[in-house]
Amino acid sequence: MPRPSDTTSGFNHLKRTLNIDTLFLEVPIMGINGNVYIINDKNAIIMIDTGPKTEANINVISKYLKKMNKPVYLLLTHEHTDHIGLAKILQTQYGSTVFIHNKSKNWTENFETKWDQRYTHVHDLLIRSGFPARYVKFFDKFQEVKVYAESFEANHFVSDNDVLDIAGRKIRVIYTPGHSVGSACYYDDEYKLLFCGDHVVGGSNTLPTIDYVGNNNSRYSSISNSIKSFEKLSKYNSSLFVLPGHGNIVTDLGKYEDGYIKYIDKYMTSVLKIFIKYNKLTPFELYMYLYNHRSVKSVHHFFGRIQILFCILDALENKAKIGKIKIKGSKYYSIVKECN
Helix, strand or coil, X not given: CCCCCCHHHHHHHHHHHHCEEEEEEEECCCCEEEXXXXXXXXXXXXXXXXXXXXXXXXXXXXXXXXXXXXXXXXXXXCCCHHHHCCHHHHHXXXXXXXXXXHHHHHHHHCHHXXXXXXXXXXXHHHHHCCCCXXXXXXXXXXXXXXHHCCCXXXXXXXXXXXXXXXXXXXXXXXXXXXXXXXXXXXXXXXXXEEEEECCCCCCCCCCCCCCCCCCCCCCCCHHHHHHHHHHHHHHHCCXXXXXXXXXXXXXXXXXXHHHHHHHHHHHHHHHHHHHHHHCCECHHHHHHHHCCCCCCCCHHHXXXXXXXXXXXXXXXXXXXXXXXXXXXXXXXXXXXHHCC
């Protein structure tokens, strides 16, 4: 089957050749849109992710499902608000059968509690890391995102390498932690389609889509897990399409892996050079040397920056390149020789 000539024609190509619709749904507060893919199979609807719970998104999906009038199977790529927001509504109103990776269970069944814990953790972390009140207050807008999802009980919890038989269609589960603890991709072998959630974001942007874990689990590394997940997906680089949760269709996953690793290496090198020059720094001081808060367009933009920053600090600490120092209740980092 021929590929489309460019990514902008990709969504139309999906519709024409594979009968897959893409709904572009709003993600409030974050300033982005989300992609919801719907495989319009002969006997069923297979939906990948849901978008956030807003009236506009509910109306779009409800109108679509009422027109199709088929059983609905919902495959969720991970536990974040903009991907699970309508799961409960789809279950209760349309009898949808919901699948998600078992590592997401604690989040999806206790969403409100887990969200509060995550928000409080990052809020307090910013204070301990020297961020002034106006930055913390800016981040606090992120708490408003909580209303766009709710707890639900999935019908099936999947694991790595499970092969799902959905209305006769075989779909493989590929566990790909990194963006979140419960991230998974779904691969349709017959049509060579990889639904990847937020493992990558489509378009020219190869920045890491990593997530700083809100439960402060030091055993989990977003960066090392992302790299391992890219390696696991290398055998799917010949997929007809890689279909991300945001942005355009991806036709070269290997390019994204290269871009990701180059970005991480460059970021680590820049951070180490700053530490060598200034010795001890709070994360806020490091943030200002890296960005000076330039061109911050949204809470999502700011949160993305601090997530990458803290993930890089964790990775460098795990590599024994830097170490933490606590001074008068504030968190500092320093080159390791300064900590011995």
